[in-house]
Amino acid sequence: MNRLDRLGLAVMQPELDRHAEWLMHGARDIELQDLCESVELMDGEWSALARRQVALLQHHRGRIGVHAPFWNMHLDALDPQIRRVVQGRYLLGLDFTEAVGGQWLVVHSPFYFWGHLMVQHRRTLSQEIGLAQLTLEPVLARAAELGVTIVIENILDRDPAPLLALVASFGSPHVRVSVDTGHAHVGAQHGGLSAQGWLTQTAPLLGHVHVQDNDGSADEHLAPGEGTVHWPGVLRALRATTTDPALVLEVVPEHVDAAVRWIQALPAPTVIPEPTL
Known part of the structure; x- marks a missing residue:
C-alpha cells in the first residue's frame, strides 16, 4: 500500500526556491x-x-524527475524530419535528467483524439504505436543506460486502453504510464473514465501521477479541493497502488501554496504495530 509519504511538487525555479x-x-x-x-x-x-x-537540492534524499519539452512535439510523428526533431528534444530532456540526477522523464501521449467520434483509432492504433516506437527507440536506449523511466502522460485521452497498449508494446521497465488526474477529470465530462478509474485501470503499469484539480470544464491545474475531482476516491486509488509511482502536485504557480497546505493536511498514515512474540 502506498502511504503517499513522497507526495511532492512539480515546479519551475521560482517555486523550487520557495x-x-x-x-x-x-x-x-x-x-x-x-x-x-x-x-x-x-x-x-x-x-x-x-x-x-x-x-540547491544537494541534501535532497527524495526522487527527482523532469518534464520533457512538449509544445509541438508529436510522439507518433509520421514525417521522419519531424520525428528527428522530437527525438532531439526528448534526448535533451534526458541530458537534463542526467544532469540533475533524475529518475523519470515525462512525455505526452500521442492519442490526442481518442474517444472522439471522428477518430476512434480502430484502424490506426497499430500504426500509431509503431510510429511512437520509432520515435522513442534512441530515447529509450539512452534512458535505459541512465536508469531513467520514460512515463507517457494522458493528455486528451479518454480511454486508457491505447496508452496501456503503447506502454506494454515496449516490454521495458523503462516505459510506464503517467496519469494526470485533472486531464482525466475533464475527459470524464465527455464520456471518459474518472481520475479514480484511470488510476485503477493503469495500476499494473503506473509509474507517475500528476495530481491536480479543475471543475471539469478546462485543464486549470488547481490545488486539490478547488475543483470537483472526487479526492476521496483518488486517494484510495493512490494508496492502493503497488508500483510506487512518482507523485507530484502539478498546479499553476499561484496555487502552489494551497497545494502544499493540502499535502500537509492529509491524514497521517496508520502504522500497525508488529505483534509481540
Missing part, C-alpha cells in the same frame, strides 16, 4: 519543469540551471 527546504525535509518527489516551458532555455544555458538546481 519550497526547496520543505521538499527536502520530507524527502518528497520533485519534478523540474523549466525545460518544457522555455524554448529559450532549451537552446540556451540549460546546463547552468541544472547546476543551480543540483546545488
Whole structure:
C-alpha cells in the first residue's frame, strides 16, 4: 500500500526556491519543469540551471524527475524530419535528467483524439504505436543506460486502453504510464473514465501521477479541493497502488501554496504495530 509519504511538487525555479527546504525535509518527489516551458532555455544555458538546481537540492534524499519539452512535439510523428526533431528534444530532456540526477522523464501521449467520434483509432492504433516506437527507440536506449523511466502522460485521452497498449508494446521497465488526474477529470465530462478509474485501470503499469484539480470544464491545474475531482476516491486509488509511482502536485504557480497546505493536511498514515512474540 502506498502511504503517499513522497507526495511532492512539480515546479519551475521560482517555486523550487520557495519550497526547496520543505521538499527536502520530507524527502518528497520533485519534478523540474523549466525545460518544457522555455524554448529559450532549451537552446540556451540549460546546463547552468541544472547546476543551480543540483546545488540547491544537494541534501535532497527524495526522487527527482523532469518534464520533457512538449509544445509541438508529436510522439507518433509520421514525417521522419519531424520525428528527428522530437527525438532531439526528448534526448535533451534526458541530458537534463542526467544532469540533475533524475529518475523519470515525462512525455505526452500521442492519442490526442481518442474517444472522439471522428477518430476512434480502430484502424490506426497499430500504426500509431509503431510510429511512437520509432520515435522513442534512441530515447529509450539512452534512458535505459541512465536508469531513467520514460512515463507517457494522458493528455486528451479518454480511454486508457491505447496508452496501456503503447506502454506494454515496449516490454521495458523503462516505459510506464503517467496519469494526470485533472486531464482525466475533464475527459470524464465527455464520456471518459474518472481520475479514480484511470488510476485503477493503469495500476499494473503506473509509474507517475500528476495530481491536480479543475471543475471539469478546462485543464486549470488547481490545488486539490478547488475543483470537483472526487479526492476521496483518488486517494484510495493512490494508496492502493503497488508500483510506487512518482507523485507530484502539478498546479499553476499561484496555487502552489494551497497545494502544499493540502499535502500537509492529509491524514497521517496508520502504522500497525508488529505483534509481540
